[in-house]
Amino acid sequence: MEAVATSDFYGFTDLLSEAERSALSRLRGLLQEYVRPVLDEYWERGEFPEQIVAPLVDAQLMEPAEVLQAGERPTGLYAGFRNFELGRMDASVATFYNAQSGLFRTTVNLGGSPEQVAQLEPQITSFTYKGVFALTEPEHGSDIAGGLATSAKREQRDGEDGWLINGAKRWIGGAGQADVLAVFARDEADSQVKCFLVPTNAPGVKISKIPGKTSLRIMQNADIELSGVWVSASARLEKINSFADVAACLRNMRSDVAWIATGVCFGAYESARDYVAKRSQFGKPLGSFQLVQEKLAHMLSNATASLAMVVRLTQQQEAGIYRDENSAMAKMFTARMLRETAALAREVCGGNGILLENSVARHHADAEAIYSYEGTHEINSLIIGRAITGVSAFR
Template identity: 85%
Template sequence: MIQPAATSDFYGFKDLLTDAERAALDRLRSLLAEHVGPIVDDYWERGEFPEQIVAPLIDADLMNPAEVLAAGQKPSALYSGFRNFELGRMDASVATYYNAQSGLFRTTVNLGGSAEQVAVLEPRITSFACKGVFALTEPEHGSDIAGGLATSAKQEQRDGVAGWVINGQKRWIGGAGQADVLAVFARDAADSQIKCFLVPTDAPGMEIRKIPGKTSLRIMQNADIELGNVWVPASARLAKINSFADVAACLRNMRSDVAWIATGVCFGAYESARDYVASRSQFGKPLGSFQLIQEKLAHMLSNATASLALVVRLTQQQEAGIYRDENSAMAKMFTARMLRETAALAREVCGGNGILLENNVARHHADAEAIYSYEGTHEINSLIIGRAITGVSAFR
């Protein structure tokens, strides 16, 4: 049996974190190993979400970890990135579930809400007292959502109270059935601009249906949503989202979260394959001693390390106030592509056993396909980068 390397972080990117942040991440890794690792394959095969992991994740207070606060620090953006990394390293669905709250919903409220809305909602979001998800994609509109979004919102008073009536459909909304609130994006009938509304999931006229038959992200419960004359008060509208440009500002932040998840899953696939070949023997020798296997391991780790370098630098830029569509698009495009290739190589070096859940490669291999497409497909992100390179938009 071969003894694998003690760390996969050959360039020491985690050294950029504070001691307190690393301690919080070590605690998260232990939590995932205890509460998620032993059951994740069973729930993935069943296509169900393990509700018993929610309480430990909430109690861990990962958005404001005790170690960091006790050190008199504020959690850095780099810490938040590595938090997504650790979640993804264990399982893409668990990472996507947590990021739906900590990334998508929180970002939408913090960027789109008024100061008053943020002050009320931020502590409720970080504590999970208010569970929310992001509802943008529609059955007929994914990549073309900017111009094609069809869900409508019309101002209407009810019992003397100003509000909005929302009609339309949303699709692929992860965690909707477990949420209290949906951040629903709809086109204002008056000015045709995109607005965002916090809609309770138990609102009359709201119907949420689980999407069955998925071959990727099977633990994550994605939903079809029907909104039929759903009324919300005027206070439910996020005050700073008044056009798709404001939505794009949210997406610019969210793509970096997904790139971190993709990078974490990439390392998870590599490490699972590395551990397998270290313990498996063929022709009387450990698989890890063969030249062809070592070349593939080197390829996988290089992919993962390049992805980590990219997301670390992107996050450093964003924490310094530098937000560029092309930078976040490049990170999402590259990390998802590297994940796809790495997961395939991981499956390959495990041979036929690579399709068995018990070897921890098959989940990553399947989940890579969903990550490759969500939060901006490879093609759409390529065009965002191409627009920055040439100064010409190829979208129209």
Template identity: 75%
Template sequence: MTGFFSSDQYGFARLLTDAERAALLRLRSVLDEEVRPIVNEYWDRGEFPEQVIEPLMNLNLMAPAEVLAAGQKVRGLFGGFRNFELARVDASVVTFYNAQSGLFRTTVNLGGSPEQVADLDPKIISYEYKGVFALTEPEHGSDIAGGLETSATFEGDDDGGHWVINGAKRWIGGAAQADVLAVFARDTADSKVKCFLVPTDAPGVKLSKIERKTSLRIMQNADIELTQVRVPATARLEKINSFADVAACLRNMRSDVAWIAAGASAGAYEAALKYVSGRQQFGKPLASFQLIQQKLATMLTNVTASLAMVVSLTQAQDEGIYVDENSAMAKMFTARMLRETAALAREICGGNGIVLDYDVARFHADAEAIYSYEGTDEINALILGRAITGIGAFR
């Protein structure tokens, strides 16, 4: 359906069903009425607008009524466009939403036993059970596969045993609003990485807000300390028994982030286009100048290429085809395109491109976080390079 998104030049949204578009229009209405009017204020304050959580939750977009009523499956393609729509408005809001709908839900669904998934997934969809993904550590990000230091020790008892977890996590987005942390820790018995659902209010869990961020300022990232934290044996996700299992989760998550990057690119482009269409210089709209039009053309091409990549990737995933290097390529490329598009948007808005009033400054700053999280440009390039050559060059 050409025109569903003003920045969807090739009309990729035509691949959505009428029911999927109807659900996205409900989301758009909430974003326009509840989020857009306040997002810059909260970005400036470095606070999360708690009042937007309930309206977003009530949309029930992990199991949208329109799609289910039409007898359709909730496709990955719908989830991708949902992230795209959210990211067009704000990168922090989509990152917050995706922490539940993408990172945490993926971890439980891929890492949990059939019984765990059957119990937890409906609660995750309804937001009755809110969680976040806790992998990165203060000293380990890109090298987390080999460097992960958080430990888990099993201790048997008459109640089936429990795990004792010690360590620290960093950059955990949305932790303050979560009920539980999906904590990845190394089993002291076999040195394998495993995952545990740790309540945020458990004794020994300490959360501290990371202050003075210059990107994703709305998103509340946390430092987490885990000191002799005890969880029951049932808190371990049974199908995560190595970092290879963690990598399977990341393969899915990177496609989510690629959609976010594509959506944020669209938001930056649309904000810049609105500005130059209304701004007069030398007695004419800025949009009438050749160099401005050249930059707009580059920005729209970036958005279109990014959409083409994530749509194709997600169509393959909807068919059951999941390939590490494909997700890595998409995240790498779309984040690069976002960085360039946001920079061009800021550039054509001149001095007004560095104030929040026109939205461009927010997209410009937030692009830096998206460029780095869920796999840096370099790590994703090496994942792709390994696939190309058959040689791992990580060390």
């Protein structure tokens, strides 16, 4: 039984330039060569394969040579498909890369002054300055807007103006590999949320790996304690002065996560498709059975609908249209389609669907984390509901 070569039935990749498609093809090859061979071992160990970092960094995926040599700049669609390709291989790897290329880079670009952006952008794209986004707290996730408890207080030391930060963060992916934490804290003077670039080796910073995860096992999430941490005034990102400014960052970041969810959705579908093409039961390939084909059609439809949504969302954002409800809808829908598709993929693989060697098991487990982070299904639903009715149901 021979499967169809492409999953992109509607030709969404045709919207990319030839140079962008070439860069993405190089990324696929890199992932197959360096990442795929080590995934199962490190997923089972619950450790990050550090040997994949250098190939990913050296590939210069944020500023790909193919695109620059063609006299182009990477578009938002290229960045989306980059996350898509990473997610199609593995959600943890995509989350690791997006922690730098999406979460941290967006925070600096939107929250920093022109001088801060000009200084840090080249270091961020080259990974010579590695950062992570530190917002969620042990007691505050969905209610972080009003509940954020980490505090910041203006304080001088040795004649230098700065800030004293105290608090805790949780679920911070990649913190142990970072040079700096983009820490969101509430200013004691005005109760507004500000953002500070806190070095991970600063006195008073303690980073601990969260053990026992059953999802995103390769991605190292951390608990962070901030006890009397002092940073200079220059460490504050000058354009983040309220939670409304944080929300502007999240509006961008949700689109990144929606792209990752879509990539993982395709990864689950393709893994199942490949399995049923080679596995036989009752003397026939599994893929020849009607019920299996119906599930494959259902999975691909979910994945294609998700891809259509994130492509259109990105086109709107490139045109300057940023709406909370649009990014919330994309994250909510793609995560739900991923969850359903991963379950169907596991189902058509039968008992072998829980084995790492078939890839479906990783996607199935990782779908649960993606369903919850960067805004739960319920929170995103309420953002959309507020836009529909004009009435906020948040309490």
